[in-house]
Amino acid sequence: MEFSSKLLEKAVNEMSQLPGIGKRTALRLVLHLLKQPQEQTQYLSQALTTMREDIKHCTSCNNISDYDLCEICSNTNRNHQIICVVEDIRDVMAIENTGQFKGIYHVLGGKISPIDGVGPSQLHINPLIEKVKQGGVREIIFALSSTMEGDTTNFYIYKQIMDYPVELSTIARGISVGDELEYADEVTLGRSILQRVPFEKSMVKN
Amino acid sequence: MEFSSKLLEKAVNEMSQLPGIGKRTALRLVLHLLKQPQEQTQYLSQALTTMREDIKHCTSCNNISDYDLCEICSNTNRNHQIICVVEDIRDVMAIENTGQFKGIYHVLGGKISPIDGVGPSQLHINPLIEKVKQGGVREIIFALSSTMEGDTTNFYIYKQIMDYPVELSTIARGISVGDELEYADEVTLGRSILQRVPFEKSMVKN
Structure with a gap:
């Protein structure tokens, strides 16, 4: 891919480091940012940098958190x-x-x-x-x-x-709620028979 | 979507402003950045900000360029x-x-x-x-x-x-090179017949 601008090329290269984002997609995203007000790019960059620098992992459960102990653990x-x-x-x-x-x-x-x-x-x-x-x-x-x-x-x-x-x-592993049996894979279906549950228990409401 | 961190939520929200990036994809991308060294996020943010601020449009053809006149126009x-x-x-x-x-x-x-x-x-x-x-x-x-x-x-x-x-x-509009006629849409095929080219011209090498 030949770029008419080194700045553009660099932005596309960095963007395409992200998983599932190829060069073409990266170019589309970057060109979109160019069409938007300058603030949008600033907000995005700031949000990413601040997050990467300031985010914590809960000292108890390792969940992502803004505090030393996450909301669930506290x-x-x-x-x-x-x-x-x-x-x-x-x-x-x-x-x-x-x-x-x-x-x-x-x-x-x-x-x-x-x-x-x-x-x-x-x-x-x-x-x-x-x-x-x-x-x-x-x-x-x-x-x-x-x-x-x-x-x-x-x-x-x-x-x-x-x-x-x-x-x-x-x-529990088994057939998804709403799924048809004929399309389920054998291993899942087999396990769901071996690990069947008492009928009364199956009537639990979600 | 409930986030355990406001910083994470903000980053995901900004990321999902990009076209074709939904909340789930944005979360996947942001979590990827969290697993990578801090520099990667810095490089990405910087590349985007610098590009957005410094990129120029060629004064002649409006192409994206690092200079007032793009490489093609100059x-x-x-x-x-x-x-x-x-x-x-x-x-x-x-x-x-x-x-x-x-x-x-x-x-x-x-x-x-x-x-x-x-x-x-x-x-x-x-x-x-x-x-x-x-x-x-x-x-x-x-x-x-x-x-x-x-x-x-x-x-x-x-x-x-x-x-x-x-x-x-x-x-020229017409059947793509390598395409089979039977799968072409009628409008394209019709046009490619109306706008047929002399056979000698069709032998031009790419």
Whole structure:
């Protein structure tokens, strides 16, 4: 791609570093900014820089926060004995949106994935194990995605805390609500039969 | 979407102002920046701000440039008597990539589109007409997209300069090289038959 301006080229190159943004998309975005008032670019740049510099990770759960302790961890109305282990802050947002969980979270920041060079030490696993060792944790819910990496991470944590008196569970895998059976994959359908639930329990309202 | 951090929320909101970037994509991009070294965000912000503040439009053709006169307009090896009228800097880049055009460009900055509130006065049309009136322009090639708005814009310019001794042409419309006839739309196929070219001319090498 030949650019008529070095400034434009630099902006496009930086923009195309973002995941899923190719050179063409980056050019479209940058040209859009050029058509908008100068303030919009300023606001965007400032918001990104301030966020990157000032954002904190909750010292307890590793969630993204403006304070040392995030709003969920500092909320005394929540059950601090139940910890839901998630990969990412997006998963916290997704579970919070359901309104079904009143415990607290623990954000690992990723999954164990040797192929990507991510080992347990790069993740926020040890603080979780420390919490369990110190006691006061009744249940840990694994809510990682159901992939090889997710299962490996679950198993790694399980091995570290299996000797402590803590209940371990994983979120239910099965057919999505509203989905048709014939389109479900075999593994999911098989699991949803093996792990069937009593009918009365299935009538729980969302 | 509930955010655990105001800083994060602000960054996501600013990011999702960009065209084609929804809240979810914006969140993905911003979380990516959080995982990268702080410098990456700085470089991105700086590149965008500097570009927005310092970039110039060529005083002759309205192309984006780092100087008052863009590289194409200041190139004396190019034929300044042939002007290719395009909508956007991306079109300049696309035509330059073909290596088939040795004239200069004129970037309108859009098309006449009453439905979007874009009239001739918002576009860079008058400087083109002035150029024609001053003489020295032999041919104008319309290379706008073949839509209602593109045709309207072509026609508007045509009406303004029809009395001046300048040759007017449009880029050829027809079946794309490598395309199969059966999948072409009727209008394009019809036009490619009406505007057929002598066989010897069709053997021009790209």
